[in-house]
Amino acid sequence: MNRPTHTASARTKPLKRPRQARARFTVQAIYDAYVRIWQREGWDQLTTRKVALETGVAVGTFYEYFPSKEALHSGYVRHCIEQMLQQIMERIIAPEQLTWQQRVRGLIRHLAGLESDRTWFSPDMMHLEPLVADLRHQQRAYDELLGIWHQMLSACHDLTPKPSAEAVEALHLATWGGRRYALQVSLDQMRLESWAEEMERLCILAMAPDRQR
Known part of the structure; x- marks a missing residue:
């Protein structure tokens, strides 16, 4: 291509x-x-x-x-992000009975693309970004995805103290950046699952109250 x-x-x-x-x-x-x-x-x-x-x-x-087909692609990517955010709200943030560890695990799996419904991505889509998205659109998507971390943490009433904004952004960059790179190199399903499990473990360790003091 x-x-x-x-x-x-x-x-x-x-x-x-x-x-x-x-x-x-x-x-x-x-x-x-x-x-x-x-x-x-x-x-x-x-x-x-x-x-x-x-x-x-x-x-x-x-x-x-x-x-154009480029506009269709732009709309599709935006649609997938909106669908994922909606599913995170419904499945991870809204339920009251989840522990903070369960919320973190669920968030990571959705961001890793392992739980989202009706979404599909090709590595070739990474090459289309300069054509269909300018910096303003990419910044909006970044802010929305970072925001979902803070909404998830607001629902974690059993987690005190909350991690700092700097720590949350670092975890967001590690997770979303990892997902994008995994897509770029066509990581197979088994390795993607293993990566997501390690990210879940690392995020939970980083957020644990005894690690924040």
Whole structure:
């Protein structure tokens, strides 16, 4: 695959976000078709027309949301991050009965991509970042992902004292950076599971009250 050399432009951004249930269903179907075609044919052979035909929507309807396949990719990545954050809120932060260690383990597994539903990533997607995302978008994603750590810790009523903001950011960088690098080198499932288990252990050790004094 040839690595893109362009910078993000208006044509690489989704045009609008689906608000109504029917629109959300349509966009989800577009994302599902996008993933199937990418897995089957690769990025270079993927076209907006192919995605529209496989989804069963009119090309005009497709372009109401995505003016290009780069915009579709940008929207898909944003969608995956939002889905993951929502699942963390529902499964890790909202339940009252979880211990702080269980919350940490669950957070790491979601961030490692081992628990999130309906998401798929290819190592080639890393090469597309300069084309579909500028620094402002990357900063927003970084802030949201770091924020979910603080929301998780706020739910840990059995953990006192809480780790410092600097320690939390260090753990976030280690976890999310590790996940991105694992994707880049196509780490197999067994090694990814082992890495996630070690990250869980390290994070719990770093957050343990007796280690913070």
